[in-house]
Amino acid sequence: MxxxxxxxxxxxxxxxxxxxxxxxxxxxxxxxxxxxxxxxxxxxxxxxxxxxxxxxxxxxxxxxxxxxxxxxxxxxxxxxxxxxxxEELTGVLNIGCVVSKVSKFVMKIISNFQKKYPKVSFNLYDGNGDLLRQRLDSGLEDFAVLIEPVEAAKYNFIVLPVHEQWGLITKRSDQLAKKHSITKSDLYKLPLIIPTRNIVRDEISDVLKLDQTKLNIMATNNLPSNAYELLKAGNYYMLGIQGIVNSFHDPELTFIPFSPHKDTGHVLAWRKNTVVTPVMEKFLQEFADQAENS
Incomplete structure (x- = not known):
């Protein structure tokens, strides 16, 4: 034929x-x-x-x-x-990545990969999980580094050896900063900035046994940058991961973990039923090797 x-x-x-x-x-x-x-x-x-x-x-x-x-x-x-x-491996890879401590892990792999294959370039995109999934589904991204959970029916993925702890982000001068952990009874009393993703809210609620109707939600955020400025400017508290505080390196802010403990992993995801190009295949192998050896 x-x-x-x-x-x-x-x-x-x-x-x-x-x-x-x-x-x-x-x-x-x-x-x-x-x-x-x-x-x-x-x-x-x-x-x-x-x-x-x-x-x-x-x-x-x-x-x-x-x-x-x-x-x-x-x-x-x-x-x-x-x-x-x-010929030498060439091409462009489009990679979206959540803002967390996984960024350091991912950027190190990209750096090592480009040392091996200097003719491969990268388009990097920062975003939250919902936005990155949309870009992945529409073909704008070859890969997306996401915080779990992910839809196993939609994506192939490699589990990464990077975990984040969830908790409350507040000013270091606040009275709550003296606490070793935050419980649901603490959260009911606070003006909160919370993540936009419903799946994240639901997971946190399941762990803490939260009644979301009792929360005083003042704002939602998809990325931490603007919420961070709001947090510093007024009387707010933000639900988030520890990596947010670590990424800003701001001595005025601190992170207090939840009790019960809540952490989450990361994955490198790509669409099922998509053609994996040679450069994508090489990059996947690099990622898999690093994840296995870390």
Missing amino acids: DTRVIKYFLTVAQTNNITHAAQQLHVTQPTLSRQMIDLEKELGVTLFDRKQRRIELTSEGILFQQRASTILSLLTQTKQELQNAK
């Missing part, structure tokens, strides 16, 4: 119109129609439900569309791998 015919089929399947597909492919309509009929004869099935002005895929056509897309992706990947076997 000619790969050219596979490309023709995928274009017809995408446009649902032989005339429009022929125009895109720069072939005549009769030629394209004949190619599709010959393809159906070769496969022994009907791929298209032909109507007056529009054609639609049959169930067999939908299955072939899925397989044909995979075939072309594998051919492209194989060509890249063969080319990179002859």
Whole structure:
């Protein structure tokens, strides 16, 4: 089966119109129609439900569309791998990363990777979990470094040897700063800045047995930068991870862990059913080796 015919089929399947597909492919309509009929004869099935002005895929056509897309992706990947076997590894990797102490771990791996493969460059993007997932799903990121939990059904991931502890961030001069830990009864009394992600709020609530309706929520935040300024400017307390305080290196702020203890891990995630390029594969191997040896 000619790969050219596979490309023709995928274009017809995408446009649902032989005339429009022929125009895109720069072939005549009769030629394209004949190619599709010959393809159906070769496969022994009907791929298209032909109507007056529009054609639609049959169930067999939908299955072939899925397989044909995979075939072309594998051919492209194989060509890249063969080319990179002859030449030095090159490419661009798009990586999103949450703001936590995992950043140091990730940046060290990137630095070591570029020493081995200096022609590989990186586009780095900071964000919270929801934003990074959206960018990952839309293909804007090849990888995202996320705080657990992640949707195992949607993503492949490598568990990283970096954990963060959850607690309360406050001014060091505050009376609460003298406490060794924070309980739910403490939180009910405070004007709070809390994370926007519902899944994070729910996990914290489950651990502390919190009634969220009793919390005095003054603001929500997706990234710590602006909330940090609000925290310093007024009478606020922020739920967050210890890495936020560590990243700002501000002696005016302190972190008090929750009781019961609540910590969370990190993962390097990438989409399932996506083509892993040679440069992505090399980077994944580097990450896996570092995670295993740390």
